[in-house]
Amino acid sequence: MPQNVPTVSVSDLSADAVLLxxxxxxxxxxxxxxxxxxxxxxxxxxxxxxxxxxxxLNVICRSGGRSARVTEYLNANGRDAVNVDGGMQSWAAAGRPVVSASGADPQVI
Structure with a gap:
């Protein structure tokens, strides 16, 4: 995982945060x-x-590894990005809403 990537915890994300x-x-x-x-x-x-x-941009993946690399790339290309610590696993564990594309019970895989 890249070093010195700015991160934010799910609990610190505002309701109107832009998630990538x-x-x-x-x-x-x-x-x-x-x-x-x-x-x-x-x-x-x-x-x-x-x-x-x-x-x-608040960049998110399953657990935070891929999103850390993307955050690093975006910041190197002039974008303002932070990595969501713990990814969708932390998002779901914090009780934040999760939906599925099919309408079936959503799950983080």
């Missing part, structure tokens, strides 16, 4: 934060223009 979910499609489909923007890590370089501009 960098997990794979199957992970997203199984369960994600309702207001998150989905952009898989593997597509980031090619789709950098699709990253929401303006507000600080």
């Amino acid at each position: 979910d960098v997990r794979e499609q199957d992970e997203w489909d199984a369960g994600h934060a309702p207001s998150a923007v989905h952009l898989p890590m593997g597509e980031l370089a090619a789709r950098l223009d699709d990253v929401p501009a303006g507000a600080a």
Whole structure:
């Protein structure tokens, strides 16, 4: 995991925080934060223009490893990004809302 990446805990995220979910499609489909923007890590370089501009980005994955690397990349490319510590596992454990793409019971995979 990259060193010196800015992080934020789930409990410190505001209700209107911009979430960028960098997990794979199957992970997203199984369960994600309702207001998150989905952009898989593997597509980031090619789709950098699709990253929401303006507000600080809170980058999230399953546990925080991939999102730390994406946070480092975004910050190196002039974006304001922080890593969500513990990822979607911490998000769900904190009782934050999780929805699935199919409408089935959501789960973090």
